[in-house]
Amino acid sequence: MRIGAIEAGGTKFVCGIGDELGTIADHISFPTEHPEVTLSRAISYFKDKQVEAIGIGSFGPIDLRPESPTYGYVTTTPKAGWQNFDFLGTLRREFPVPLGWDTDVNAAALGEATWGAAKGLNSCLYYTVGTGIGIGVYLEGRLVHGLVHPEGGHVPVRRHLNDDFEGICPYHSDCLEGMAAGPALEARWKMKGHELSADHPAWEIEAHYIAQSITGAILLNSPEKVILGGGVMQQSQLFPLIRDAVRRNLNGYVNAEEIADRIDEYIVPPGLGQKAGLSGALALGIAAAQSGLNSGSRC
Amino acid sequence: MRIGAIEAGGTKFVCGIGDELGTIADHISFPTEHPEVTLSRAISYFKDKQVEAIGIGSFGPIDLRPESPTYGYVTTTPKAGWQNFDFLGTLRREFPVPLGWDTDVNAAALGEATWGAAKGLNSCLYYTVGTGIGIGVYLEGRLVHGLVHPEGGHVPVRRHLNDDFEGICPYHSDCLEGMAAGPALEARWKMKGHELSADHPAWEIEAHYIAQSITGAILLNSPEKVILGGGVMQQSQLFPLIRDAVRRNLNGYVNAEEIADRIDEYIVPPGLGQKAGLSGALALGIAAAQSGLNSGSRC
Numbered sequence: 001m002r003i004g005a006i007e008a009g010g011t012k013f014v015c016g017i018g019d020e021l022g023t024i025a026d027h028i029s030f031p032t033e034h035p036e037v038t039l040s041r042a043i044s045y046f047k048d049k050q051v052e053a054i055g056i057g058s059f060g061p062i063d064l065r066p067e068s069p070t071y072g073y074v075t076t077t078p079k080a081g082w083q084n085f086d087f088l089g090t091l092r093r094e095f096p097v098p099l100g101w102d103t104d105v106n107a108a109a110l111g112e113a114t115w116g117a118a119k120g121l122n123s124c125l126y127y128t129v130g131t132g133i134g135i136g137v138y139l140e141g142r143l144v145h146g147l148v149h150p151e152g153g154h155v156p157v158r159r160h161l162n163d164d165f166e167g168i169c170p171y172h173s174d175c176l177e178g179m180a181a182g183p184a185l186e187a188r189w190k191m192k193g194h195e196l197s198a199d200h201p202a203w204e205i206e207a208h209y210i211a212q213s214i215t216g217a218i219l220l221n222s223p224e225k226v227i228l229g230g231g232v233m234q235q236s237q238l239f240p241l242i243r244d245a246v247r248r249n250l251n252g253y254v255n256a257e258e259i260a261d262r263i264d265e266y267i268v269p270p271g272l273g274q275k276a277g278l279s280g281a282l283a284l285g286i287a288a289a290q291s292g293l294n295s296g297s298r299c
Numbered sequence: 300m301r302i303g304a305i306e307a308g309g310t311k312f313v314c315g316i317g318d319e320l321g322t323i324a325d326h327i328s329f330p331t332e333h334p335e336v337t338l339s340r341a342i343s344y345f346k347d348k349q350v351e352a353i354g355i356g357s358f359g360p361i362d363l364r365p366e367s368p369t370y371g372y373v374t375t376t377p378k379a380g381w382q383n384f385d386f387l388g389t390l391r392r393e394f395p396v397p398l399g400w401d402t403d404v405n406a407a408a409l410g411e412a413t414w415g416a417a418k419g420l421n422s423c424l425y426y427t428v429g430t431g432i433g434i435g436v437y438l439e440g441r442l443v444h445g446l447v448h449p450e451g452g453h454v455p456v457r458r459h460l461n462d463d464f465e466g467i468c469p470y471h472s473d474c475l476e477g478m479a480a481g482p483a484l485e486a487r488w489k490m491k492g493h494e495l496s497a498d499h500p501a502w503e504i505e506a507h508y509i510a511q512s513i514t515g516a517i518l519l520n521s522p523e524k525v526i527l528g529g530g531v532m533q534q535s536q537l538f539p540l541i542r543d544a545v546r547r548n549l550n551g552y553v554n555a556e557e558i559a560d561r562i563d564e565y566i567v568p569p570g571l572g573q574k575a576g577l578s579g580a581l582a583l584g585i586a587a588a589q590s591g592l593n594s595g596s597r598c
């Protein structure tokens with residue numbers, strides 16, 4: 001198989017070609033500009049590649065409801081030019097092949113479940129903690145969509161006792177994203193996350209928020225693996241802090257060895273590393289090719 | 300079809316007989332005592348009923364992992380006699396028919412998705428707010444199990460500004476259940492919930508906690524319907540308070556007409572009323588009969 005993959009982030013696009021084994025033979029990356037400019041570059045890349053299908057994991061919010069007149073659109077994003085942009089339709093006009101379409105974090109969750117840290121499992125959550133926070137949700141062997149699609153980055157969180165930062169989410173002020181995304185770290189400490197030392201108190205506070213949302217997500221969804229990716233999670237000192245806080249929060253209530261005895265293997269970085277997003281888009285493309293849909297498909 | 304159904308609650312058991320249309324022809328109810336006493340009564344009830352299958356929605360925690368040696372057991376409950384009790388095995392020895400087995404709230408979610416308020420939808424959450432709080436999770440047409448099973452009643456919640464009640468959860472003190480289950484209401488106000496007037500400030504505080512957990516659950520799982528059952532939700536003044544708080548919390552972020560324009564039809568009481576639990580167990584029994592498993596089945 002020769003499958004196209006697009007990791008469509010709000011900051012950069014990655015386009016690549018891969019196969020059903022998850023091998024990515026080639027890829028390019030370019031900044032996300034106005035959609036006409038950006039999609040033209042993506043289309044040029046795939047033009048002579050003879051792909052059988054293309055999978056797209058996109059920043060959002062996006063329309064995932066096949067019966068909706070705006071299915072395949074990016075919807076209410078504040079990103080200039082992308083509001084109500086027909087992403088899938090633009091590709092469909094150029095490439096009459098099956099197209100897989102989902103959120104960037106759902107794609108990454110599927111990639112991790114197919115070839116990465118959750119391989120062989122029926123469920124995982126994939127967090128990206130970076131410019132924003134997103135949570136991909138894969139349960140009972142399926143990506144979760146529902147009413148719109150998961151937007152777990154905006155869940156309410158309890159404030160850390162030593163934190164009076166007001167939060168920066170324009171919708172909710174002090175939701176998870178408002179308190180713990182990269183820009184929140186920078187606004188709170190007046191320097192970028194990667195400039196803070198590994199033993200700075202920032203990380204204990206950061207871990208508090210991420211761990212609290214993981215605690216809630218474990219209780220509500222009982223995932224078999226929790227995968228933490230994105231730029232902020234490059235700060236590897238966060239992992240032990242988060243694991244300890246999750247275990248402390250649950251306080252023995254969820255009776256599973258995976259949490260009680262092996263939490264180091266339960267809350268983990270992406271098995272696919274920086275390729276989780278592109279691999280996930282590839283997995284969406286493979287699923288679309290297998291289901292044979294030519295108007296975008298859901299996994 | 301002639302299917303048995305057991306709604307196995309921590310306070311009472313309901314056993315019934317129904318068919319594939321969801322009609323319940325007969326049922327009995329008795330208090331939950333020691334498991335030997337209680338299961339004997341259930342077994343006597345079904346003994347001469349010639350059921351093709353039995354579905355069981357049980358209080359928990361329970362073991363839902365088919366590959367586990369304690370599959371079908373009630374596990375770490377504090378309820379006397381029920382710890383590590385082989386519920387499914389006890390029934391299997393008496394009734395060599397397919398057995399469906401899930402949590403009480405997952406059963407109720409399936410019942411509501413099959414015949415009730417979420418009929419025709421691919422997803423819903425079913426809350427019971429009573430002696431405890433449980434959340435059944437039905438997404439992408441399937442009940443969610445994962446590592447153990449959802450235990451959403453114990454999610455962390457932000458404290459209401461006018462509430463200094465310490466919470467009564469033995470594991471987490473002030474989690475959702477610790478702050479908002481029936482016994483928490485009673486401990487906070489020194490009288491039972493049904494003795495508080497409909498305009499008592501208790502209800503605004505109660506709605507705050509329930510709405511906050513619904514807000515988080517909508518953001519993480521994007522369900523197509525949220526169904527609120529259980530004794531505390533008999534206080535119908537809670538519904539408008541909860542809907543208003545959810546809409547205020549989301550603040551327009553989840554861009555769905557169901558929430559923006561029709562939240563009265565989105566956050567609703569059980570369509571099956573008090574029969575949600577028993578109907579759900581019936582739906583589990585039907586699924587077991589259809590899949591033909593005789594060792595308990597998962598829907």
